[in-house]
Amino acid sequence: MTDRPHLAVIGAGPAGLAATLAAAAHGVRVTLIDAAPEAGGQFYRQPASDLGARRPEALHHQWRTWERLRDGMRKHADFVRHLTDHHVWLVERGPRAGFTLRALLGPEQTDPAEVHADAVLLATGGYEKVLPFPGWTLPGVLTAGGAQAMLKGSLAVSGRTAVVAGTGPLLLPVATGLAAAGVEVAALVESADPLGFVRRSRALLAEPAKVVEGAGYAARLLRHRVPTLARHTVVEAHGTERLEAVTVAALDRAGRTRPGTGRRIPCDTLAVGHGMLPHTDLAETLGCRLDGVAVHVDAEQRTDVPGVWAAGETTGIGGAVLSLAEGHIAGRSAAARLHGTEPDPRAWAAAARTRTRLRAFFAALDGVYAPPAHWTSLITDDTVVCRCEEVTGGAVREAVEELGAGDARTVKLLTRAGMGWCQGRVCGPAVAGLAGCALTPSRRPFARPVPLGVLARAGEADGDA
Numbered sequence: 001m002t003d004r005p006h007l008a009v010i011g012a013g014p015a016g017l018a019a020t021l022a023a024a025a026h027g028v029r030v031t032l033i034d035a036a037p038e039a040g041g042q043f044y045r046q047p048a049s050d051l052g053a054r055r056p057e058a059l060h061h062q063w064r065t066w067e068r069l070r071d072g073m074r075k076h077a078d079f080v081r082h083l084t085d086h087h088v089w090l091v092e093r094g095p096r097a098g099f100t101l102r103a104l105l106g107p108e109q110t111d112p113a114e115v116h117a118d119a120v121l122l123a124t125g126g127y128e129k130v131l132p133f134p135g136w137t138l139p140g141v142l143t144a145g146g147a148q149a150m151l152k153g154s155l156a157v158s159g160r161t162a163v164v165a166g167t168g169p170l171l172l173p174v175a176t177g178l179a180a181a182g183v184e185v186a187a188l189v190e191s192a193d194p195l196g197f198v199r200r201s202r203a204l205l206a207e208p209a210k211v212v213e214g215a216g217y218a219a220r221l222l223r224h225r226v227p228t229l230a231r232h233t234v235v236e237a238h239g240t241e242r243l244e245a246v247t248v249a250a251l252d253r254a255g256r257t258r259p260g261t262g263r264r265i266p267c268d269t270l271a272v273g274h275g276m277l278p279h280t281d282l283a284e285t286l287g288c289r290l291d292g293v294a295v296h297v298d299a300e301q302r303t304d305v306p307g308v309w310a311a312g313e314t315t316g317i318g319g320a321v322l323s324l325a326e327g328h329i330a331g332r333s334a335a336a337r338l339h340g341t342e343p344d345p346r347a348w349a350a351a352a353r354t355r356t357r358l359r360a361f362f363a364a365l366d367g368v369y370a371p372p373a374h375w376t377s378l379i380t381d382d383t384v385v386c387r388c389e390e391v392t393g394g395a396v397r398e399a400v401e402e403l404g405a406g407d408a409r410t411v412k413l414l415t416r417a418g419m420g421w422c423q424g425r426v427c428g429p430a431v432a433g434l435a436g437c438a439l440t441p442s443r444r445p446f447a448r449p450v451p452l453g454v455l456a457r458a459g460e461a462d463g464d465a
């Protein structure tokens with residue numbers, strides 16, 4: 001076993017699992033590392049084992065694919081080591097060759113662990129974008145993906161009456177999932193213009209499986225009598241101790257709220273999301289080139305840093321099936337190159353075709369789903385924008401309009417927005433929007449906060465986790 005080359009895969013979602021199986025099947029020893037306690041990532045998030053879920057498949061699509069991945073992991077168990085609860089904060093080139101991965105262990109994230117490998121495959125997925133509006137910090141307001149994660153991971157819902165709002169395809173499984181779990185979904189509020197689907201119908205219809213999936217969600221929304229408000233947005237969440245209602249308003253063609261259209265919807269849960277962004281922190285620490293906000297890869301899913309591959313939503317948002325295809329290609333390519341051979345792309349031709357089709361589909365979808373063009377006008381001066389450091393919209397505007405800040409970094413230095421625990425992951429898009437600049441990578445030295453004691457001892461241990 002030890003004479004096999006060693007690949008470290010970070011992220012046990014669809015991309016990381018597909019990559020692990022492809023590499024292990026082609027003579028590579030794999031260490032699969034993930035911060036979560038179970039494999040599956042966001043899409044195949046599993047209920048905590050002590051909950052004793054009898055039918056976890058009821059909360060999932062494509063359960064057969066998950067079973068195939070899970071069985072594949074068992075089959076290749078001799079060559080795959082799965083490290084759960086490992087939060088990787090840094091990947092660096094080893095002193096001689098290969099790479100050293102530095103992680104923090106368990107929920108406390110205070111004890112360190114190290115993994116050494118010949119090559120690295122980044123499959124760290126994406127995270128949700130949430131744009132602020134008055135009342136968004138009230139208890140009862142959570143991200144759409146957060147509501148979905150609670151449902152899948154804890155079999156729990158956060159209230160009895162929910163509004164699901166924002167923009168993007170993720171709102172559909174969230175609304176139907178909550179409704180199926182017995183929550184009254186008072187409205188699905190989507191800011192996208194349905195005409196956008198008509199304008200891009202050619203590109204969208206080229207992927208019939210996705211059209212069928214969309215129709216399935218529409219049927220479920222009808223069955224659960226979920227009212228859908230297209231070209232609408234939440235303008236305010238109301239409540240004193242916790243969420244009691246939201247006000248939604250219609251949007252005009254320019255993306256401004258139409259005066260006089262506001263209506264109040266009582267609810268105790270607001271699940272809100274405005275799309276997804278790729279996780280690029282580890283790629284940034286390695287110095288990988290980014291295309292906009294995603295990791296740049298070539299046809300083999302290689303980054304521009306030798307020995308580093310990337311697959312799945314870290315390279316661009318496109319759903320679980322695209323992540324599986326990219327992971328498979330990356331795993332095959334890494335296996336061939338680690339054995340010192342030139343990979344033959346014919347070996348992954350089917351996955352490459354899926355990748356091409358789904359990238360085109362999601363590019364078209366990206367042009368349809370969008371937050372309201374004038375979403376920053378909803379942020380009042382006393383709306384908290386940076387939750388960690390409690391920086392308001394007024395403070396950010398003052399930094400921009402009176403102190404001359406023209407980018408998120410200068411706003412951060414003047415207001416502390418983005419200096420807190422989340423390191424600007426949540427407030428970054430809002431600060432960039434208020435500053436009128438593009439969202440740019442932050443180039444943090446580490447992917448997550450690290451205790452000083454761990455930093456001081458980094459490099460002392462030479463054993464593997």
Ligand SMILES: Cc1cc2nc3c(=O)[nH]c(=O)nc-3n(C[C@H](O)[C@H](O)[C@H](O)COP(=O)(O)OP(=O)(O)OC[C@H]3O[C@@H](n4cnc5c(N)ncnc54)[C@H](O)[C@@H]3O)c2cc1C
Pocket residue numbers: 010011012013014015016033034035036040041042043044086087088089123124125126127128144145146148149170173174279282311312313314318319320323447
């Ligand atoms: C909260 C949330 C809920 C979602 N729910 C749905 C849904 O219901 N239906 C749907 O169609 N799509 C959903 N999506 C989108 C879907 O999950 C993705 O399309 C798909 O999972 C992408 O696969 P991936 O392998 O690229 O990444 P992911 O599945 O996101 O897996 C990435 C993995 O990397 C791990 N990771 C990241 N950084 C580190 C690190 N530094 N150290 C260690 N581990 C790390 C994470 O723990 C995660 O397990 C959701 C996305 C999110 C964020």
